[in-house]
Amino acid sequence: MELDLAGMHQLAIEQGIDIEQLDAALEEALRLAYLKTPHAAKHARVELDTRAGTFTVWAQHEIPVEPTEDDPHPAPKLSEEYDDTPRNFGRLAAATARQVIGQLFRKAEDDKVFGAFSGQKGKLVTGIVQQDASDPANVHVAIGDVEAILPRREQVPGERYRHGDRLRVYVVNVARGLKGPEIVVSRSHPELVRRLFEREVPELVSGAVSIMAIAREAGARTKIAVKANTDGVNPKGALIGPGGARVRAVMENLGPEKIDIVDWSADPAKFVASALSPAVATGVQVISEKNKTAIAFIHDDQLSLAIGKEGQNARLAAKLTGWKIGIESTEAHARKTAEAAK
Secondary structure, three states: OEOOHHHHHHHHHHHOOOHHHHHHHHHHHHHHHHHOOOOOOOEEEEEEEOOOOEEEEEEEOEEOOOOOOOOOOOOOEEOOOEEOOOOOOHHHHHHHHHHHHHHHHHHHHHHHHHHHHHOOOOOEEEEEEEOOOOOOOOEEEEEOOEEEEEOHHHOOOOOOOOOOOEEEEEEEEEEEEOOEEEEEEEOOOHHHHHHHHHHHOHHHHHOOEEEEEEEEEOOOEEEEEEEEOOOOOOHHHHHHOHHHHHHHHHHHOOOOOEEEEEEOOOOHHHHHHHHOOOOOEEEEEEEEOOOOEEEEEEOHHHHHHHHOHHHHHHHHHHHHHOOEEEEEEHHHHHHHHHHHHO
């Protein structure tokens, strides 16, 4: 039975598909197709003749074996192989070959996409928003010739994604899915903010400044803790930039989201006090280093600033430091201390 094996091999070479892999897939697919034909033998294999561009179905029938006392249920023997290629197998064989070629081509294309994006995990990329009426929960983002998914959980509350908008996104994951490579991107991930700053701040790339921690409530506010690794460098000033140009460039990618940049410290009390910025703590008492609990003392006129709207500032400070932070009035604490001393 003839097949255009030479043409298939040429296509495989152009697509970077291994010819031996193609031949093995064709042989197995043709064998399975043969088994579905009427009166097919149970035992069969397909042999390709790549020079002649033909294939043969070699079959074996079962020969019953007489049972014995030692072996009451003997397995049947197999006959010698014989050519059982169906005469009317041409159209089915051609359709099977097309299916195999299509599957291998899709797999090769998926492998290329996966290979190209496997190294992009954790990086910032730019894409174009695409509409998909059949998938309203997710936003589809075209990144070159590849379409990534921005799931609802990775979207920023209140942020609108219009068809054709250019969007910077953070690559959360690249995996092999049932329908090919699955690229998941995010607009709400804290690391998106880090990558945006790395585009604007040379000191981050050189290592003169490090971002030590990020706490984010996407669409509302982000706190960033920074430290200098080089003497004479102002870490907060590096991120803010001349006239606030660098932090402003980052904020343009985040919409109305506000950014607080604070100094990191290995001293928990200093770090907790810094994290509550823009409020100024008059002191911080570490209650338990093991349980990471502390109390920050704030003047009465700055208590609301320290707590923030709906507790946001205190909540982000706790996320940033990893400590449970209690906030107390400096004046009330002083009165308690004075009364206890009487």
